[in-house]
Every structure is written in structure tokens, then in C-alpha cells.
Amino acid sequence: MENTFACTGIPSHLEEGLKKLMIHTPTPIQAAAIPAVLAGQDVIGQSSTSSGKTFAYLLPLMARMDASKRENQVLVLTPTYELALQVADQVRLLADASGLPFQVSAINGQAGIQRQIEKLREKPQFIVGTAPRILALIQKKKIAAHQIRTVVLDEADRLFDPQQFQGVEQVIRTTLRDRQLLAFSATMTEHARNLAKDRMKDPVLLLMEEPRVNANLTHLLLVTPLREKTKMLRKAIAAEKPTKAMVFLNQAVPMANLESTLAHHSIPVASIRGDAGKQARKAAMEKFRSGKCPILLSSDLASRGLDVPQVTHIFNMDLPDSAEDYLHRAGRGGRNGLSGKVLNICTAGEAQQLKKMAKALQIRIQSVDLENGSLQPVSSEEEE
Numbered sequence: 328m329e330n331t332f333a334c335t336g337i338p339s340h341l342e343e344g345l346k347k348l349m350i351h352t353p354t355p356i357q358a359a360a361i362p363a364v365l366a367g368q369d370v371i372g373q374s375s376t377s378s379g380k381t382f383a384y385l386l387p388l389m390a391r392m393d394a395s396k397r398e399n400q401v402l403v404l405t406p407t408y409e410l411a412l413q414v415a416d417q418v419r420l421l422a423d424a425s426g427l428p429f430q431v432s433a434i435n436g437q438a439g440i441q442r443q444i445e446k447l448r449e450k451p452q453f454i455v456g457t458a459p460r461i462l463a464l465i466q467k468k469k470i471a472a473h474q475i476r477t478v479v480l481d482e483a484d485r486l487f488d489p490q491q492f493q494g495v496e497q498v499i500r501t502t503l504r505d506r507q508l509l510a511f512s513a514t515m516t517e518h519a520r521n522l523a524k525d526r527m528k529d530p531v532l533l534l535m536e537e538p539r540v541n542a543n544l545t546h547l548l549l550v551t552p553l554r555e556k557t558k559m560l561r562k563a564i565a566a567e568k569p570t571k572a573m574v575f576l577n578q579a580v581p582m583a584n585l586e587s588t589l590a591h592h593s594i595p596v597a598s599i600r601g602d603a604g605k606q607a608r609k610a611a612m613e614k615f616r617s618g619k620c621p622i623l624l625s626s627d628l629a630s631r632g633l634d635v636p637q638v639t640h641i642f643n644m645d646l647p648d649s650a651e652d653y654l655h656r657a658g659r660g661g662r663n664g665l666s667g668k669v670l671n672i673c674t675a676g677e678a679q680q681l682k683k684m685a686k687a688l689q690i691r692i693q694s695v696d697l698e699n700g701s702l703q704p705v706s707s708e709e710e711e
Contacts, residue, residue, distance in 0.1 A: 335361035337390050344425030345386075354379040359533045361387045364509065369527035371483075371520055372511045374535040376658030377634065380511045381417050384479055392476075394427045397450040399471045402478045402502070404458050404495055406485040408435035408605060409612060409633055411455045414481060418453050429453060436460040437605040444469050458486070458494035465501050472501035483510035484519040484651075492522075499526060513658060514651050540654060540690050543661040547670045547702065548694045550678050556644055557588055559672050559697065563642065564594060564622065566701050567668070571615065572640035573659050574624045575647070582624050585644070589622065598624035627652055633659060641669040646677050650687040670695075670702075 332342045332353055345351070353361065356374035363370050364387035374380055392400050405411045415433040422429040432446050434456025440463065447454075447469050454461065454470060464470045478499055480486050486495045499508070508530075510523040524530055551559045560574065576582045579600045589596040597611035597620040614620040616635055627647060641660045647653045661667030671681050671692070685692045694705040 336365050341425050347424040357383045363531040369508045369530040372533045373515045376513045377662040398474050400452045402475045403455040405481045414455045458498050462498050475502045477507040480510040483512045484515045487519040487522045541661050543666045545668045546692045548692045549672050562697050569640035571621050571638045574642040577645040595620045596622040643671045650684040
């Protein structure tokens with residue numbers, strides 16, 4: 328069967344817009360989701376990182392929407408503002424390429440609410456953002472929840488976390504019962520799928536059969552004492568010379584300390600921390616995307632959904648809480664066919680945890696040492 332965007336049912340102007348963006352063939356999740364979303368069905372879609380999930384819902388929604396109506400039509404909820412900005416950029420990119428006058432507003436709880444109210448007076452068709460602030464704006468009657476035709480949960484499993492679920496649920500309840508509900512994520516537990524199903528009408532379940540872990544990634548383990556971790560990171564950066572690298576830590580204070588240390592050693596670095604303000608995080612992401620700061624320090628805040636081209640290396644200074652979180656961190660690297668490396672800088676105790684995650688994800692971890700300015704494989708005999 329022919330695999331083209333025309334076969335999915337989207338109109339020609341969107342297909343032409345995709346050609347301008349050098350996108351010619353739908354990915355599996357796009358080929359499966361677009362017809363269902365076009366038909367107005369509720370959808371649960373699970374597909375790997377970098378598989379085109381955002382366009383899987385944006386394309387059919389733009390096909391169904393009335394661009395001439397200046398009213399709130401689609402609400403996209405995201406777990407972080409960084410992801411909201413990325414989705415908003417994708418809306419603008421696709422709308423401009425396709426010649427459609429859609430407007431989008433990105434909403435974040437850390438920004439001044441009055442300025443957001445001013446932007447919402449322009450009645451954007453797309454509203455993208457985090458649940459708490461969107462709920463506040465609905466309660467102030469600045470977002471017309473009764474006009475929302477579709478609610479999208481982007482990175483749905485994170486939105487169903489206990490910390491976010493209450494706000495997400497309240498937002499959904501403000502919309503009309505006959506609205507369309509879409510949930511997309513790279514990973515989704517059965518519990519999260521059930522939560523989504525309970526809020527949907529006969530949903531279409533799309534679970535793409537794909538490798539869970541990007542085959543273009545090499546996973547490495549460097550064992551070192553805790554006090555040596557920062558030095559090993561500096562040496563690894565010098566040895567590997569990454570085009571762009573993301574360094575993951577679990578807490579804000581160690582991240583701030585590491586940022587100062589790397590800057591002291593003349594390594595261009597930026598960071599996005601949960602305790603940082605909106606403008607600081609936005610500036611950090613812009614520096615990283617542009618290449619001005621090729622090293623970005625982050626918590627798991629940035630491991631969900633963000634698509635930054637040419638990330639060649641992921642450095643885990645702290646292990647994530649779960650194998651699923653490891654998958655999302657690793658998914659920031661080696662995207663769009665590029666090869667990449669995930670270097671886990673671990674203590675001996677953490678190395679045992681990592682091996683359990685590797686077993687769960689069915690990936691091979693190669694132990695390495697830093698010798699003569701390069702990462703050298705450690706033989707299995709040496710590991711023992």
C-alpha cells in the first residue's frame with residue numbers, strides 16, 4: 328500500500344506545506360493517527376521519540392479547523408513550558424508553510440498573567456501550555472473553554488503523574504463533553520492509558536511496534552568515585568568534543584555548582600533548572616539551540632518531548648529514577664538518523680542500578696575508561 332500524506336486524507340495545501348519543509352512521507356504514527364483524528368475520534372498514541380508525534384495531531388487538526396474563525400479551538404497541555412514553546416513553534420512552522428492564518432499562544436505559570444491576557448484578546452486558535460496557568464485563565468474567562476473542540480495531552484504519561492494530574496483533570500472538565508481528546512507520548516504505562524480511556528469516547532489505541540531505544544545510540548559506563556565525577560565530565564567533554572551535549576542531574580543546587588565549575592574552565596555552558604525563571608530558561612534554550620552554548624545542563628524537565636537538532640551526546644551525572652526516564656533522556660540524542668552516545672558517569676553503586684535499567688530496556692552498556700585523552704573500552708575481564 329502506498330505511504331503518502333495524500334493517503335492519510337489531509338488536504339493538498341497541507342501536503343504542499345510539508346514539501347516546503349522537506350517532509351514527504353508520513354511516519355508510522357502519522358499514517359495511523361491522522362485518519363483517526365480527521366474523523367473526530369479520540370486517540371491514544373504511543374510512539375518512540377523523534378517519530379513525528381506533534382505533526383501526527385497538528386496536521387489533521389489544521390485540516391479540520393476553521394482558520395477564518397478567531398476563537399480558541401485547540402488546547403494542547405504539556406508538562407513543561409519548554410515543550411509548550413516547541414509545540415507553538417511547530418504550529419507556526421506548519422501554518423506558515425501551508426499558508427494558513429492560524430495563531431498560537433504559549434502559556435506558562437511563571438510569566439506575568441496580565442501580558443498573557445493581552446495576547447489572548449487576539450483569540451488565538453491554538454493555546455499551548457501548562458495546566459495550572461491555563462486553568463487560572465479559564466477561571467478568569469480569558470480562555471473560552473466552551474469553544475475548545477480538541478484537547479491534546481502531549482507527553483500524556485507525565486501529565487498523568489500525581490503532581491500534574493489534578494490540574495490536567497480540572498482543565499479537561501471545563502471543556503464540553505463532546506470535545507475530542509487526544510493523548511500522545513513516547514512511553515505510557517497501562518495506568519496512564521486507563522486514565523486516558525476513562526476520559527474518552529471509544530478511543531482508538533495506537534501503540535507503534537518500534538524499538539524502544541534508538542538504535543543509533545551507543546550506551547557507555549564510566550565508573551568513578553563521587554568526588555571525581557565533575558573532573559571526569561570535563562575530561563569526557565574534552566575527549567569527545569560534542570557538537571551539542573545535554574548533561575542531566577537530579578537536583579538544582581549541584582547543577583548550579585557544576586555550571587559554575589564548567590564556566591570557570593572556559594566550557595560554554597547553559598542550564599535549565601526548575602528553580603530558574605521563565606526568561607532564564609528560555610535564554611538558555613536559545614543559546615543551546617543556536618550552538619552558542621553547546622553544553623546544556625538539565626534536570627528531567629528537558630528530557631520530555633524536546634527536539635533539539637544535532638545533540639550528539641547525553642551525559643548522565645545522576646541516574647534517572649526509572650528505566651522509562653532513562654529512555655526519555657537518551658531520546659534527546661541521536662535524533663533524525665544521527666549517531667550519538669549516552670555516557671553514564673557513575674559510582675560503583677550506581678553502576679549496579681544502571682545495569683538493572685539496561686536489562687529492563689534490553690540495551691548493551693559498554694564500560695569505558697578515560698585514557699590518553701579518549702574513551703577506551705574496558706574488556707569484560709577488566710570489568711570483573
